[in-house]
Amino acid sequence: MHTVGIVVMSLDGCLTRHDEHGAEFASAGDQRFFRQVLTTFDCAIMGGGGYRAARDHILANRSEKHLRIVLTRAPDRYGSEARPGILEFRSDDSVDAVRNLAERGYARCALIGGARILTGCVRARVLDELWITLEPVAFGQGRRLFRGAVEFRFELLSTELLGPSTLLLRYRPA
Amino acid sequence: MHTVGIVVMSLDGCLTRHDEHGAEFASAGDQRFFRQVLTTFDCAIMGGGGYRAARDHILANRSEKHLRIVLTRAPDRYGSEARPGILEFRSDDSVDAVRNLAERGYARCALIGGARILTGCVRARVLDELWITLEPVAFGQGRRLFRGAVEFRFELLSTELLGPSTLLLRYRPA
Numbered sequence: 001m002h003t004v005g006i007v008v009m010s011l012d013g014c015l016t017r018h019d020e021h022g023a024e025f026a027s028a029g030d031q032r033f034f035r036q037v038l039t040t041f042d043c044a045i046m047g048g049g050g051y052r053a054a055r056d057h058i059l060a061n062r063s064e065k066h067l068r069i070v071l072t073r074a075p076d077r078y079g080s081e082a083r084p085g086i087l088e089f090r091s092d093d094s095v096d097a098v099r100n101l102a103e104r105g106y107a108r109c110a111l112i113g114g115a116r117i118l119t120g121c122v123r124a125r126v127l128d129e130l131w132i133t134l135e136p137v138a139f140g141q142g143r144r145l146f147r148g149a150v151e152f153r154f155e156l157l158s159t160e161l162l163g164p165s166t167l168l169l170r171y172r173p174a
Numbered sequence: 175m176h177t178v179g180i181v182v183m184s185l186d187g188c189l190t191r192h193d194e195h196g197a198e199f200a201s202a203g204d205q206r207f208f209r210q211v212l213t214t215f216d217c218a219i220m221g222g223g224g225y226r227a228a229r230d231h232i233l234a235n236r237s238e239k240h241l242r243i244v245l246t247r248a249p250d251r252y253g254s255e256a257r258p259g260i261l262e263f264r265s266d267d268s269v270d271a272v273r274n275l276a277e278r279g280y281a282r283c284a285l286i287g288g289a290r291i292l293t294g295c296v297r298a299r300v301l302d303e304l305w306i307t308l309e310p311v312a313f314g315q316g317r318r319l320f321r322g323a324v325e326f327r328f329e330l331l332s333t334e335l336l337g338p339s340t341l342l343l344r345y346r347p348a
Contacts (some may be wrong), residue, residue: 140323
């Protein structure tokens, strides 16, 4: 299974504006890219915070072509929203969740935040690529890409403009 | 006077690796670029921490063509190293320091960190451009580009490769 982390970030490394959930600062170009590119993945893993921020959109767009896994300490809380193979809530570690999807035969997995999921997957070397949309804003404070003191190295695969000042940077772990 | 912030940053928005001072993680390509580009500025402003990290190099390369201002709460401590017009230690606010250099007739000022200097200058709109070298590393923890909860917007001016995976991104405040 090919596993790709996909995030939108301010140029000073914030995934959120201050304490907000979600990424409302994402430009139209990034939102278009993200919607389109997600259709090329047959599964995605996200955290509970990200799910709650995008819940209405996700519930309105559930599809049998795409399994979403939400990692949360309290999966039972979401029992009424769960649909096996479409929207599943699990208390797994992110690396176990990736391995489980690979065993179930999924081919392309998008990791769509947050820091705990990405940090665990890079450290365990189950992340194949990291795609960062860099928006031309700075917030000073906000959620970050990785958690704790880490030291990861990457290689730049490509750069692309998604809008006049919005860059898509694709990396893979070195 | 044209004022440009120049930083090297990890792809997750750290100016330092964890608690280190200085930017030893900067690639050869960035170091070459930084040395070369500094010669196109007739003055530079930096913080006391950055000065202490690069002190030996700075003292060995003092030049009458280039004034360095070090902003520190204790300028008297550096009395023996100071040379008017070459290396000056001041307790000014960063915006006052920029205005003072403009009044003295300097033409191009490089702001070479840290967060307090850059945040003050963007907020006061005395920064004309921000050049970020994005290195393909991630540290999770480290000093950041801006201090406090801010909301700044920029426009992307150009992108350039300084090495196989090292990007130079030039922005200006929007």
